[in-house]
Amino acid sequence: MTRVRRAMEAFRAIADPLERYVYLRELQRASAETFYRALVREPLELMPFVYTPTVGEACEKYHRLGIETNGVYITADDAGRVGAKLRGHWDRAAAARARAREGLDGEAAKRRGVDRRARADDGVAVAVVTDGERILGLGDLGAGGMGISEGKILLYTVCAGVRPSACLPVCLDVGTNNQRLLDDPNYKGLRRTRLKGEAYDALVDEFMREMRAWQPRCLVQFEDFGNANAFRILEKYRTTGPCFNDDIQGTAAITLAALLSSLRATKGKLEDQKVLFYGAGEAGVGIGELIAMAMEKTGMSHKEAMERCYFMDSKGLVCKSRLDGLQPHKVAFAHDVEYQPDLLSAISAVKPTALIGVSTIGGAFTEDVVKEMCALNERPIIFPLSNPTSKSECTFEQAMAWSDGKVVFASGSPFDPVVRPRDGVKVFPAQANNAYVFPALGFAAALTGASQITDDLFLAAAESLASITTDAEIDAGHLFPDMNSIRQVSVTLTAEICEMIVKSGLGRAPSGVSTHADWLAYIESHQYDPGEEQPISKL
Numbered sequence: 001m002t003r004v005r006r007a008m009e010a011f012r013a014i015a016d017p018l019e020r021y022v023y024l025r026e027l028q029r030a031s032a033e034t035f036y037r038a039l040v041r042e043p044l045e046l047m048p049f050v051y052t053p054t055v056g057e058a059c060e061k062y063h064r065l066g067i068e069t070n071g072v073y074i075t076a077d078d079a080g081r082v083g084a085k086l087r088g089h090w091d092r093a094a095a096a097r098a099r100a101r102e103g104l105d106g107e108a109a110k111r112r113g114v115d116r117r118a119r120a121d122d123g124v125a126v127a128v129v130t131d132g133e134r135i136l137g138l139g140d141l142g143a144g145g146m147g148i149s150e151g152k153i154l155l156y157t158v159c160a161g162v163r164p165s166a167c168l169p170v171c172l173d174v175g176t177n178n179q180r181l182l183d184d185p186n187y188k189g190l191r192r193t194r195l196k197g198e199a200y201d202a203l204v205d206e207f208m209r210e211m212r213a214w215q216p217r218c219l220v221q222f223e224d225f226g227n228a229n230a231f232r233i234l235e236k237y238r239t240t241g242p243c244f245n246d247d248i249q250g251t252a253a254i255t256l257a258a259l260l261s262s263l264r265a266t267k268g269k270l271e272d273q274k275v276l277f278y279g280a281g282e283a284g285v286g287i288g289e290l291i292a293m294a295m296e297k298t299g300m301s302h303k304e305a306m307e308r309c310y311f312m313d314s315k316g317l318v319c320k321s322r323l324d325g326l327q328p329h330k331v332a333f334a335h336d337v338e339y340q341p342d343l344l345s346a347i348s349a350v351k352p353t354a355l356i357g358v359s360t361i362g363g364a365f366t367e368d369v370v371k372e373m374c375a376l377n378e379r380p381i382i383f384p385l386s387n388p389t390s391k392s393e394c395t396f397e398q399a400m401a402w403s404d405g406k407v408v409f410a411s412g413s414p415f416d417p418v419v420r421p422r423d424g425v426k427v428f429p430a431q432a433n434n435a436y437v438f439p440a441l442g443f444a445a446a447l448t449g450a451s452q453i454t455d456d457l458f459l460a461a462a463e464s465l466a467s468i469t470t471d472a473e474i475d476a477g478h479l480f481p482d483m484n485s486i487r488q489v490s491v492t493l494t495a496e497i498c499e500m501i502v503k504s505g506l507g508r509a510p511s512g513v514s515t516h517a518d519w520l521a522y523i524e525s526h527q528y529d530p531g532e533e534q535p536i537s538k539l
């Protein structure tokens, strides 16, 4: 019996997903190595309980769960001293780790200079920051959003191999407009409505300036900001240092990879696709832009490529006649088509080959919608991407039943396999899980000291991921490589992204590393490895 085995048995004996989440968090605090070993060994089984979808419920109930955060809150009241707060948090965490490693108490550690040395040693490679305004499809969860930063940052370690001690989860607590939280006596965030306008921008700006001054090469991942802020913040900071928005760019890469793999199943060509998005927020627009970039590589003009992507928002089909008053991020997709008020009429008018759900409206892809897609396509591509599971536009079972197994499917949250009605064959849903892309990208940025993260890197990551997936995996319905091989997949992706960063002059190769094989070896030797453990009886 090893500690990991014992932990897995205890985990499996718990039925409730949220209790499983709490159990894993306690394991992480009590024995970080066992926790990471378990996750590295069983990512497919454990990830849904530390990350999407369970992390959504954890964020909703965050302050009732009695969790001790390992991240740092920057609140609206910290204006003017954000830098000191970041450094103070980091120094305390580094000192605590060093003391634990050396088995010393506070006084002894101070005498021997352990705290001082620890502070000098550890740099931040990646920070994930949210302001909690749009957690998955669950809306404003205020300071409970810390759970999403903690959940995402874990994946840098589990999937790619970034040292946990180089990872910083951050939540900007700028208040919340969620009345349920404001009324909840357990809520520990700022009890005020959201900071807006100049004061909000000034706090974000102070955070970004202080991060850059303190850790110039730290990759900053923006996560689950509200739509308006997400696009603005990304535009403002994307050229000032390494940063990206996972909901816009990470989701785009994984979805493009799913589309490219789907085309191997449908035998279609990218340049022949027409994509209808149900939902026109961060995810949809990010995916649309990346698909257009990939289409341009086939020889289309930018305009032609953009005209292959159509969007429905809460008011109906986004089109030219609605240009007045359209939010800026939708304008480039307002094409010269007749307005349609609902999804079914939009499908009939646009005749898409692929339908992508990014609406956070659970059940929006009805039987009629799926059947209409089947009437237009022999094998329609349908991706209900909204998270968590309750927000998915349809389930895998529904998509299979309503299409007689013809849909090529990928969802945001995981679903169980089903037996295909037509021939009794067990088929698997693909999960378009951002974890395939951003951890590798972040590790590559850290290893090369990348100065910026460009859309070209996400495009390359998507193409590379799709090319790794085997024909057998695609035939069975998996549009991605096995999640249990995520570490090997990440090594390949990290190597390709490193090479691309270096080639484009955005970062540097370490000395002695030049070929692809050099990169693979270098990456493997720099992956954090929680190691094999001895059986408990031998310890």
Ligand SMILES: O=C([O-])CC(=O)C(=O)O
Binding pocket: 052, 135, 136, 137, 224, 246, 247, 386, 387, 412, 433, 434
């Ligand atoms: O967390 C995920 O799996 C995808 C994501 O970023 C979101 O839904 O906001």
Ligand SMILES: [Mg+2]
Binding pocket: 136, 223, 224, 246, 247
């Ligand atoms: Mg997100």
